Amino acid sequence: MVIIKSFLPVRIGLSTDTIYIKLAVGGLVVMLNGVEYHYLPAEATAIHVNRETGEVENKDAIFVFQHGKEVKRISMYELLFSSDLLIHLQVFIEPYSANKYIHHHGYEEIDILIAQLEMDNIRRSIDKALDERDEETFYSLLKML
Known part of the structure; x- marks a missing residue:
């Protein structure tokens, strides 16, 4: 190699x-x-x-x-x-x-990464709502998934 x-x-x-x-x-x-x-x-x-x-x-x-x-x-x-x-x-x-495909490809990767981070944040918030037994927040966050 x-x-x-x-x-x-x-x-x-x-x-x-x-x-x-x-x-x-x-x-x-x-x-x-x-x-x-x-x-x-x-x-x-x-x-x-x-x-x-x-x-x-x-x-x-x-x-x-x-x-x-x-x-x-x-x-x-x-x-x-x-x-x-x-x-x-x-x-x-x-x-x-x-x-300039190279640039567009880079932005696409960043958009995907941001979307993944947002989903992780929603999941953490759902876990927090479950821990606090906050049904209203739990169901509103579920709609965001």
């Missing part, structure tokens, strides 16, 4: 359809079997993300990592599916995304 230790692109470029995240030497550090490897711009030098869908387009790109004299080649496909690279990428592509 690949663990992303740090991710710091050197530059972000834009076209009408794509966000280009340019990597510098050491801009991506991964852990492989407990060993730290640093990115080298020997093959692929950027990550291409579709502005509309947020999907990485260059999945066949090969990224080179080095630890001492040992060199590892890892495909973008492997980085995406065996690490949390997408989470790290999200921070950098969000401001440039043509589709």
Whole structure:
């Protein structure tokens, strides 16, 4: 399994359809079997993300990592599916995304959390009304469920 230790692109470029995240030497550090490897711009030098869908387009790109004299080649496909690279990428592509679904998704999660907290509060209030044997409050709170 690949663990992303740090991710710091050197530059972000834009076209009408794509966000280009340019990597510098050491801009991506991964852990492989407990060993730290640093990115080298020997093959692929950027990550291409579709502005509309947020999907990485260059999945066949090969990224080179080095630890001492040992060199590892890892495909973008492997980085995406065996690490949390997408989470790290999200921070950098969000401001440039043509589709603001990311923001709406976040608000939706907050709304769900607030609704759950409100229901928990009603249940606690029902428990309190039962403890105090307050039938009127109990039945009014039941209607809120």
